Amino acid sequence: MPLIDSFNRTIDYLRVSVTDRCNFRCIYCMPEEGAAIAPKKDLLTYEEIVRVVRVAADCGVTKVRITGGEPLVRKDIVELISQIGSIDGIRDLSMTTNGFLLDQVAEKLAQGGLHRINISLDTLRPERFAPIARRGELASVLAGIDAARAAGLTPIKLNVVAMRGVNDDEVLDFCRLTLNEDVDVRFIELMPISWSTGDDSMRDFYALSGKSDSSRVSTLTLYPNRTEASFNRLMDTGGVMATDRMLDASAMRKLFISASEMRQGIEREFGPMQAAEVVTNGPAKSFRIDGAIGTVGFISQISSDICANCNRLRLTADGHLRPCLMADGEVDLRGPLRSGATDRDIADLFDLTVLHKPFEHRLEDGHAPRSRHMSQLGG
Ligand code: SAM
Ligand code: SF4
Numbered sequence: 607m608p609l610i611d612s613f614n615r616t617i618d619y620l621r622v623s624v625t626d627r628c629n630f631r632c633i634y635c636m637p638e639e640g641a642a643i644a645p646k647k648d649l650l651t652y653e654e655i656v657r658v659v660r661v662a663a664d665c666g667v668t669k670v671r672i673t674g675g676e677p678l679v680r681k682d683i684v685e686l687i688s689q690i691g692s693i694d695g696i697r698d699l700s701m702t703t704n705g706f707l708l709d710q711v712a713e714k715l716a717q718g719g720l721h722r723i724n725i726s727l728d729t730l731r732p733e734r735f736a737p738i739a740r741r742g743e744l745a746s747v748l749a750g751i752d753a754a755r756a757a758g759l760t761p762i763k764l765n766v767v768a769m770r771g772v773n774d775d776e777v778l779d780f781c782r783l784t785l786n787e788d789v790d791v792r793f794i795e796l797m798p799i800s801w802s803t804g805d806d807s808m809r810d811f812y813a814l815s816g817k818s819d820s821s822r823v824s825t826l827t828l829y830p831n832r833t834e835a836s837f838n839r840l841m842d843t844g845g846v847m848a849t850d851r852m853l854d855a856s857a858m859r860k861l862f863i864s865a866s867e868m869r870q871g872i873e874r875e876f877g878p879m880q881a882a883e884v885v886t887n888g889p890a891k892s893f894r895i896d897g898a899i900g901t902v903g904f905i906s907q908i909s910s911d912i913c914a915n916c917n918r919l920r921l922t923a924d925g926h927l928r929p930c931l932m933a934d935g936e937v938d939l940r941g942p943l944r945s946g947a948t949d950r951d952i953a954d955l956f957d958l959t960v961l962h963k964p965f966e967h968r969l970e971d972g973h974a975p976r977s978r979h980m981s982q983l984g985g
Pocket of ligand 1: 634674675676702724765794795
């Protein structure tokens with residue numbers, strides 16, 4: 607029986623976080639010293655993950671994306687990919703990675719059954735890489751992208767979190783990549799996940815990048831569907847004392863750029879873009895610059911209503927099934943998995959989770975997700 611939620615949406619996509627650990631500390635995702643991580647014993651084993659995905663496939667899930675934390679830091683990830691790849695019914699197996707270790711494993715992942723890959727990359731400038739990711743370097747990620755292409759992990763999608771005064775001056779450079787390369791660049795709107803009220807991360811950024819604080823713009827371009835009051839409520843997700851040096855709610859207000867503002871800037875430079883069909887696009891809306899090989903997409907989960915078509919569930923690394931990225935409710939699978947639950951029991955828990963899938967996020971009403979960092983949710 608397919609999984610159908612209370613709003614008649616068919617749920618056929620599972621995002622599987624295989625670890626909450628990461629080798630980066632992106633300023634919008636994790637504190638500098640790392641987010642709290644689950645004890646190893648609380649992480650699902652590969653056998654448990656494979657079992658859950660098999661049950662999900664029996665329930666009609668056909669698409670699986672492996673994510674994290676950083677999925678490539680988990681040991682024997684290639685083995686997990688090949689086991690999931692051989693589950694009947696999984697027709698689309700993909701991964702989201704920061705790309706840092708990809709160079710070493712791209713070929714093996716492709717051989718193991720991975721179909722395609724999304725690589726997160728927020729800058730094309732070597733000197734700006736560490737200020738944003740606070741670990742790693744650009745050259746390794748670029749090598750990872752080349753290796754993924756050589757291994758046939760296509761279409762390659764680059765996920766860019768665009769931030770005003772941080773990397774918005776690179777939006778056009780990212781778009782230029784699409785002119786001659788078969789790459790789908792997707793700009794993701796900054797999301798308010800687990801913001802704290804400390805602003806140290808941004809101080810790090812300005813200090814390390816040599817940019818002046820005055821490049822921060824305090825006015826917001828509001829998008830058409832939302833009023834200023836609702837936008838302020840949307841962004842005002844802090845309220846907890848800062849303990850973990852991430853972007854805070856006020857920093858986010860200043861950094862947020864809507865997809866429509868980015869699109870306007872891109873079309874001013876390159877002329878009107880045509881809508882483009884990208885297979886397996888999910889919530890991104892994609893366009894093509896005239897004559898370009900690749901595409902430019904926008905994931906505008908904040909500025910527009912993309913929830914209506916949501917088809918996904920998330921499995922956290924510590925074994926909880928989550929119906930919505932932007933809402934804290936979860937169903938525990940790990941407990942039942944470790945205390946003799948049958949596959950039918952697990953399938954029932956999928957049904958239960960799907961029944962509780964909200965129609966849309968309610969950030970504007972102050973219902974921001976606070977229980978986990980993005981690295982613990984898988985993005
Ligand atoms: N470590 C992998 C990576 O970075 O691709 C996979 C996990 S990461 C949490 C998944 C995606 O979430 C990345 O593309 C990242 O840029 C995005 N992300 C993390 N925090 C975000 C935030 N606050 N707003 C928007 N996107 C975010
Ligand atoms: Fe960056 Fe991904 Fe790691 Fe978060 S999980 S810090 S987005 S690399």
